[in-house]
Amino acid sequence: MIVVTGATGKLGGLVVEDLLGRVPASEVAVVARALGKAAGYFDRGVDVRQGDYEDPGSLRIAFEGADVLLFVSSPDTTPGTRPRQHKNVVDAAVDAGVGRIVYTSAINAQNAPGFLADHTVTEKLLTASGVPHTFLRNTFYQETVLNPGLKAVVDAGVLRAADGGRPVNFASIADLALGASATLTGDGHAGAVYELRGPLWTFADLADVLTSVSGRPVSYEAGEGEQGSAFLHDLVASGFFAEPSGDLEKLIGRPPAGLRAGVEKALGA
Numbered sequence: 001m002i003v004v005t006g007a008t009g010k011l012g013g014l015v016v017e018d019l020l021g022r023v024p025a026s027e028v029a030v031v032a033r034a035l036g037k038a039a040g041y042f043d044r045g046v047d048v049r050q051g052d053y054e055d056p057g058s059l060r061i062a063f064e065g066a067d068v069l070l071f072v073s074s075p076d077t078t079p080g081t082r083p084r085q086h087k088n089v090v091d092a093a094v095d096a097g098v099g100r101i102v103y104t105s106a107i108n109a110q111n112a113p114g115f116l117a118d119h120t121v122t123e124k125l126l127t128a129s130g131v132p133h134t135f136l137r138n139t140f141y142q143e144t145v146l147n148p149g150l151k152a153v154v155d156a157g158v159l160r161a162a163d164g165g166r167p168v169n170f171a172s173i174a175d176l177a178l179g180a181s182a183t184l185t186g187d188g189h190a191g192a193v194y195e196l197r198g199p200l201w202t203f204a205d206l207a208d209v210l211t212s213v214s215g216r217p218v219s220y221e222a223g224e225g226e227q228g229s230a231f232l233h234d235l236v237a238s239g240f241f242a243e244p245s246g247d248l249e250k251l252i253g254r255p256p257a258g259l260r261a262g263v264e265k266a267l268g269a
């Protein structure tokens with residue numbers, strides 16, 4: 001049995017869709033804190049279980065019979081919340097006898113800044129748990145930057161970014177979900193740490209692709225920009241996203257979607 005948390009969210013939802021194309025629905029269970037939100041899965045023959053990261057007892061029951069558990073990290077980045085919630089998840093998985101835990105970690109989790117340090121804490125909890133595990137060190141979703149907000153950038157004709165000219169290895173959320181799904185169904189992933197990243201590009205490249213896809217001139221300028229937060233741009237400028245990795249391509253069996261595909265989707269081209 002594959003048990004998936006976060007299935008009512010973006011990443012987990014895409015993972016379940018892919019899983020249902022690989023294994024019978026009877027071998028998949030989803031965990032939702034509000035059962036009503038997961039009713040569509042029930043209609044498709046998927047076991048729907050109630051579980052809240054704040055409620056250890058609910059998790060212990062929800063993880064029953066899990067050969068493998070997809071543990072989607074909590075979206076609540078309030079300081080102290082994820083370490084508490086994630087300890088609940090890991091403890092419940094130990095109690096329930098989960099066979100393997102696949103955790104959606106983050107890029108550079110071995111030594112991460114800010115709210116990303118919650119992943120450092122969680123990787124340590126998982127390592128100490130003794131349960132076989134797989135770390136998916138997901139880079140940032142490219143949709144954080146490649147989204148319909150780019151239409152305003154095209155209208156303005158200028159893309160500003162305080163990126164220091166450093167490249168990013170963002171990946172599409174769909175490809176990261178396929179990578180996760182591959183590690184839930186395949187063999188040989190216990191103990192693996194996957195650095196899941198897409199092809200490198202710079203914000204100057206983005207301006208060029210915006211020009212090419214829209215047919216309207218967009219120039220790149222160094223400076224504070226609207227596409228992505230100041231935190232994100234600081235990370236980019238520090239080289240946080242500058243290293244490539246082939247792990248995602250290996251897991252999904254093709255090159256991850258790159259800049260042009262992301263821009264075409266964002267602009268609806």
Ligand SMILES: NC(=O)c1ccc[n+]([C@@H]2O[C@H](COP(=O)([O-])OP(=O)(O)OC[C@H]3O[C@@H](n4cnc5c(N)ncnc54)[C@H](OP(=O)(O)O)[C@@H]3O)[C@@H](O)[C@H]2O)c1
Pocket residue numbers: 005006007008009010011012032033034037051052053054072073074075076085104138139140141144
């Ligand atoms: N790599 C990146 O760029 C990036 C970007 C954003 C987030 N993330 C991280 O990756 C995770 C998955 O991303 P996503 O885009 O799928 O996020 P999302 O759409 O916000 O989904 C989060 C999921 O977590 C569930 N959840 C929240 N609090 C919970 C709780 N107390 N107990 C049980 N489940 C709970 C949500 O359930 P409900 O439907 O009930 O709310 C939802 O299913 C995020 O949670 C965050 O940790 C990564």
